[in-house]
Amino acid sequence: MRVAVYAIRQGQRWRMKISLDLRIDIVWWEYVSRNTGMDGTMVLLSGDMPLGWACKAAKDFVGAPEMVHWKMQQWKGWLEAELREEMEREQTDGDRPRAEKNGWTSVDGERHDARTKGSLRGMKARGRGVWNSFEPKDHDGAAWGGLKAKGYDRSARGGFKDTGYGGAVRNGLNPKGNDGSARDGFNSMGNDRKVGDGCSGMWRWELGEPLAPAVWQELIRQPEEGQCAGDVRDSAVLVELAEQAAQLVDRLHGRSLLATEVDSLLSDRAPGLASAWHSPAQLAYLQGQLALDAGVAAAGPRKWPRGTLRASRGQAPRCRRCGSEATGRTACAACGLAACAYCEACLALGRSRACSLLLRTAADPAVRGTAGESTAAVAGRWGLSAAQGDAAWAALGFLAEPPQGGSAAGGRTGWMRPRWGAARRSGTSTAPSRFLLWAVTGAGKTEMIFPLLDSVLAVGGRVLVATPRRDVVLELAPRLAKAFSGVRIVTLYGGSTERWESGALTLATTHQLMRFYHAFDLVVIDELDAFPYHNDPMLAYAAQHACKPDGKFVYLSATPPRPLQREVSRGTLPHAKVPVRYHGHPLPVPKRIAMRSVEICLRQPKLLGPLAAELRRSIDRGAQIFLFVSRIRHIGPLVEILRHRFKDTAVEGTSSEDSGRGEKVMAFRKKDIRLLVTTTILERGVTVPRSDVYILDADSSLFDEASLVQMAGRAGRSSEDPAGRVIFASSQWTLSQKLAVNQIKAMNRIAGKHGYLKEQPSKS
């Protein structure tokens, strides 16, 4: 979209503002100057500029007292200097396709292409209301085409003049042609008068003085799309606008939404506001309650080469919503630029681009949870085990800490360390404090977060529980609803009907986090190491933005990623370990059997001997068997061989490519299937009582420490059969296996030391 941009002086202070509806600004500043008694000046720099440019100009603006004496020419010069890089890029990108076409032999093609581009622009411009009545179409067209004089020269020779497009030719031959195209970017509405001082479309108004004709015209013009239809000079209209602004701010509280999403939210939740929210939004922006920004932040200033390659490259534009680098640039009909940047990383939530409006609300300070009285009290109230109670109590203590007191704020390394200074640039200087709940598989993590949620909800805070998978959201929702019966719970996932609702407790899949901005006092992130969080800086960015700057993060994981583990051992990350399962038995320690790789074994089934012997023992003891392989293609042949060998046993295989996966897992739970050959898709979240785990090719690079621990965690989860068997079958003893076994043993050791265990772990 395109917006207006102006400079405003109050007393000595200059600021730069963007505007969705300039009428509101005029009325607002007049009102402010009258009430405060301060003199002021309003200088309109452009009434119609691509949003990305306007935001950049407003962001980089530094006021100076001498600006009071600036002539319009100087303002214009400042704006051009500020946007020089953008305009240069517009030139080069506009020329690039042209350079291709210059190779054409056909003059016709070139000429008409230029011409039609022009009229396309002309067509678009016509939709913009009164401004365009004094807009010579041909000039606009020539400018849009970004034509070189040379190109037009040729087309003129080609007989263009005969067909009556003198205007285009004249413009093309104009030596200032390029200049014009650049200026067109931010002042298309005043092109007719640009011959004079080049400052048409700009005006200056001393607040308190009678309105100049240009300002007056601005005030009484027809409202554009999305703007309030009433006469804004009428006080009744203003009162209504103020009410609407308050309502809008309320609706957008803690949100980070693109204009299209706001449309959707309002038509769903507040239909009265949906058609004309630009004017109330502008009012809220002036009141300081709403931040208006471009979806993709403009490229940073090009630094002068300092010897390193990186510095001389300049910074790429960045998506404000997801923090990714916005790599795409295309011609855009909404802002009229030939190279409008857009973000390819978060397209799934609607396209964020340099000219799409991103609305965010200002955050309230975070509330702090109350510390638990004692471990026993916490455990007793929530029905937790001793180990769970201790950890929950430690976490409650963390929640009650003042914001930056925790050593975690601004931790040196780790998952939430803002990369590339993205957080700094977007204005969040302090990172929320973090706490890691490191709970072994089957420890009962979900129950442990209940006291945490309660402590923040009790003081009126907002809480987010984010999990990587949709089915976890759907499974968790009823449990939370039961535990927090009086609390409004919103569940968000792709296609959720509660998309625009807001509640004290939000349960969401990871991508939904991008729609929030400084909304939550506590963010709980489940299965931090699982896909899609793992190694995705976009989701880390989104999670960080969803949390208030002085809010708190609690991570839940059975297998934290290495950087976090390092922070734990270094002591820079506050954490609590839950080293034992809820039933109080130690984790089964994996046992290794040496075996050739599955690839070879499939060719020579004899080699499966040692595995078969172990499997027989498991079958005989009546266990359900998970058999993990590294490759989907191994599943079929392996199932055949095992069926042949264990004729009395139901053997099945499933993978991500299997549409009947759900039924097979159900059958496995019901013991209709005894042996299930599968891949890492079942490494998490599946609980089958009395199960043994076999991991073939445990030395495969596809199995890292975390997934080995997770797979091993499928065994012995029920209290009836706490000692499941875990077998690593591999030809080599790799680091991942060693680390996984060490981690499991270490947890058992800690559990023993704290006296959580009902029995001592067996040495293996």
Next chain:
Amino acid sequence: MKSSSSLLQMMQYLLSPPGEMCLTCGSVSRLVREWPGICRSCAEAIPWIHKPRCLCCGRAIGCPDCLREEMRHRSFVCNRSAVQYNGVMREWLAQYKYRGHEKYADLIVHMLNQVFVQMQEELGMLMLGFNSDTPNQHIQSDASIGFFSAVISKVISRVDFVLPEVPLFHKLRETSQQALWKPDVITYVPVSDVRLKERGFNQAEVLARGLGSKHRIPVMPLLVRREHTAKQSYKSRQERIDSMKNVFAVHKEGLEAALSLYIRTYGMPSKASHSNSEMTRHESHGHAITAQDAPLPMQILLIDDIYTTGSTINACAEVLRDTLHLGLGLAAEVYSLTWARS
């Protein structure tokens, strides 16, 4: 945090076999050369329409729609499509059109180019056939006139209304020595201003411009889409049909440019219109053009992303044909090229 793990990752990256991320499936592998940005398995899964079964709408399977009575009065000559609109293609188009993943544009333009070349050959063959032994468009079944003509005449003998009274291939153009058909101008199905602002681009226009620049054929906007004030769902059937009729209007400047190009290539359609002012007001002065020497029809290639029932294409073609005919007495042949045929 320049730790060993990131160093290892870097080394692994450097040592791993070359590959890029496939645009459509996201897997990292060696990309194919023929199509930009996609991997071998995605390229092989494209459901090309190599030989359209229905010569009217370019469908790969037999087409009952084109046997209907109203199709006999359609305003376009024929449609050709690159691919069948299956689930995968639907996803690609959704990614491009609705999500705005504009990296797809290049891929889709390339695909459209493929079918355009195919169309050129097909129509070129037909032109040759007509020109060599049937100057007055009387189709005979003759083995010498080429495969396509033979097929066409066979089809026509069976269902004689498949290729109806649309003036077809009036002549072999002097400009094209080789038997390749080439339209005078490419245009595209427009979207409304509101939609254009919302989406930021018109996919049909991007396709048309890509194709035009590959073949050096001028691309012009000849149509505009009027805004919808009321929602379609509140209208009765007849109102909807009427509104569809009035959705499109000519784009004046574009049409003028196309006409001026036509005139420069083939000369004035008649002696009556040599001045520019009359050209620009062709509606009022239209009948000044006499049919002394019947002007060559203007061949327009209309581009869209998808052909479903053909009603959009037909509505566009009707507007173009009627405007040119009523206004200027100039015949127009509208050919349609779409990326997908559902």
